[in-house]
Amino acid sequence: MSASPSSTLLVVDDDADMLRLLTLRLEAAGYRVLTAASAETALTQLALERPQLVLSDVRLPGKDGLALFDEIHAQHPMLPVILLTAHGSIPDAVEATSRGVYTYLTKPFEGKELLDKIAQALALHSAHAADTASAASSAANEPWRADIISRSARMAELLAETRMVARSDASVLLRGDSGTGKELLARAIHNASARAKKPFVAVNCGAIPENLLESELFGHVKGAFTDAHTNHKGLFQAADGGTLLLDEIGDMPLALQVKLLRVLQERAVRPLGAAQSIPVDVRIVSATHRDLDTALAAGQFREDLYYRLNVVTLHLPTLAERREDIPLLANHFLRKLAGKYGNEDRGRKLAGFAPEALKALATAPWPGNVRQLHNVVEQVCALATTPLVPLTLVQRALRTPSVEVLSYAEAKQRFERDYLVNLLKLTDGHVADAARLADRNRTEFYRLLQKHGLTPGRFKTGGDTSIAGTGPSSSSSPPVAPERHGQVLDE
Numbered sequence: 001m002s003a004s005p006s007s008t009l010l011v012v013d014d015d016a017d018m019l020r021l022l023t024l025r026l027e028a029a030g031y032r033v034l035t036a037a038s039a040e041t042a043l044t045q046l047a048l049e050r051p052q053l054v055l056s057d058v059r060l061p062g063k064d065g066l067a068l069f070d071e072i073h074a075q076h077p078m079l080p081v082i083l084l085t086a087h088g089s090i091p092d093a094v095e096a097t098s099r100g101v102y103t104y105l106t107k108p109f110e111g112k113e114l115l116d117k118i119a120q121a122l123a124l125h126s127a128h129a130a131d132t133a134s135a136a137s138s139a140a141n142e143p144w145r146a147d148i149i150s151r152s153a154r155m156a157e158l159l160a161e162t163r164m165v166a167r168s169d170a171s172v173l174l175r176g177d178s179g180t181g182k183e184l185l186a187r188a189i190h191n192a193s194a195r196a197k198k199p200f201v202a203v204n205c206g207a208i209p210e211n212l213l214e215s216e217l218f219g220h221v222k223g224a225f226t227d228a229h230t231n232h233k234g235l236f237q238a239a240d241g242g243t244l245l246l247d248e249i250g251d252m253p254l255a256l257q258v259k260l261l262r263v264l265q266e267r268a269v270r271p272l273g274a275a276q277s278i279p280v281d282v283r284i285v286s287a288t289h290r291d292l293d294t295a296l297a298a299g300q301f302r303e304d305l306y307y308r309l310n311v312v313t314l315h316l317p318t319l320a321e322r323r324e325d326i327p328l329l330a331n332h333f334l335r336k337l338a339g340k341y342g343n344e345d346r347g348r349k350l351a352g353f354a355p356e357a358l359k360a361l362a363t364a365p366w367p368g369n370v371r372q373l374h375n376v377v378e379q380v381c382a383l384a385t386t387p388l389v390p391l392t393l394v395q396r397a398l399r400t401p402s403v404e405v406l407s408y409a410e411a412k413q414r415f416e417r418d419y420l421v422n423l424l425k426l427t428d429g430h431v432a433d434a435a436r437l438a439d440r441n442r443t444e445f446y447r448l449l450q451k452h453g454l455t456p457g458r459f460k461t462g463g464d465t466s467i468a469g470t471g472p473s474s475s476s477s478p479p480v481a482p483e484r485h486g487q488v489l490d491e
């Protein structure tokens with residue numbers, strides 16, 4: 001990143017005196033200055049030469065500064081634009097920051113303020129990143145990866161590789177720290193593949209109790225065990241023709257690893273209790289934030305399965321390794337959340353981040369990666385009382401541990417569900433015991449289980465719920481506990 005004064009700036013103003021003054025000041029600071037007296041001339045200049053920043057008056061003859069920004073933004077989304085406003089056009093300028101204008105300065109402004117804002121904008125949008133971004137952003141319009149917001153060279157390379165890999169049917173292992181976007185990338189692989197019109201199914205292997213995972217993956221037939229009242233298609237069958245994401249594959253129990261390997265070798269699943277195997281055509285993408293090499297060395301992960309899953313590895317960089325993505329992601333999340341938290345009636349229309357706030361975000365450590373950034377943006381959006389999120393709010397959100405902002409009702413619902421799941425695990429699915437521990441009568445407890453779609457039988461190990469000779473217990477309806485488990489996302 002560089003705020004080096006050797007950068008080229010395009011200054012747009014129809015006031016010849018102002019243009020001369022700005023040029024002198026910026027050249028004195030070491031910048032190379034291109035000038036234009038109208039939006040039209042500015043666009044011609046841009047077609048000929050690529051500056052690192054545009055500084056434009058809002059009031060211009062013909063197309064105004066906002067319309068100029070819109071055109072610049074459509075062609076060069078990463079090129080920072082600073083607007084100069086007279087008092088009357090401040091609301092327009094504030095609104096424009098929500099559309100991507102970097103910041104605005106109100107006339108009359110001080111020379112130092114101007115130079116500081118330009119330096120900040122250039123630091124966050126270095127020339128190199130801007131070039132990469134313009135390449136990446138034309139790719140960003142491609143639907144297969146439209147949800148992946150990025151301008152960094154690292155991500156551009158990864159996405160180019162992803163696109164190539166997607167065309168093959170090879171199994172892909174996604175590595176990367178928690179919250180770096182592995183699930184998002186898995187969906188992008190699916191979208192870019194010939195399987196795009198078929199289902200994408202994601203299962204979190206670490207979130208489902210061991211005795212349920214087998215039935216979730218491979219299914220069961222009616223009568224396979226006490227609670228199996230109907231046939232239940234497993235996730236392999238649900239993903240037939242499409243893609244199955246085995247998330248947190250490093251957490252898959254060894255016993256199930258053997259069964260998974262068999263399914264991959266035979267390209268067929270045998271539901272619990274079934275006499276026959278059913279052919280399945282599924283592309284496997286697996287993901288892990290764990291160090292699988294260590295798990296292999298420790299004998300916790302089977303080598304043969306590892307090689308089958310890991311035909312191609314794609315590695316998601318941490319957010320700290322691609323800081324140029326931070327302002328883009330932060331503004332993206334803010335725009336998405338503005339509707340939820342902005343309240344125009346109370347003058348709380350969220351327009352963007354104050355430049356210092358954006359800088360604080362761009363330099364924070366982000367151990368929780370993009371997910372943490374999202375949570376921080378959500379916290380500040382919920383608390384902001386001004387259109388531009390101030391530095392102090394961002395500092396506060398960065399100091400407090402990153403929490404997901406949930407409504408009271410959502411948080412209560414989640415707590416209740418986790419609490420019930422844990423009680424059922426503890427009591428082996430024994431409702432009378434679980435109800436006693438919860439200090440609730442059985443009827444009330446059953447009502448709670450029903451509310452969360454929890455079937456006690458699924459938590460039983462052995463006893464009358466196990467299937468003779470075929471493995472652990474399961475049942476006909478899935479527990480609700482894991483967030484993404486068994487979610488058929490596109491069909």
Ligand SMILES: Nc1ncnc2c1ncn2[C@@H]1O[C@H](COP(=O)(O)OP(=O)(O)OP(=O)(O)O)[C@@H](O)[C@H]1O
Nearest residue numbers: 147148149177178179180181182183184289370371
């Ligand atoms: N480049 C990105 N653009 C937009 N949103 C992103 C990006 N990367 C991640 N996210 C968002 O961040 C959150 C975490 O992403 P995701 O669940 O894909 O991460 P993960 O690596 O699979 O995490 P974990 O290892 O904890 O499962 C999601 O809400 C996702 O939409």
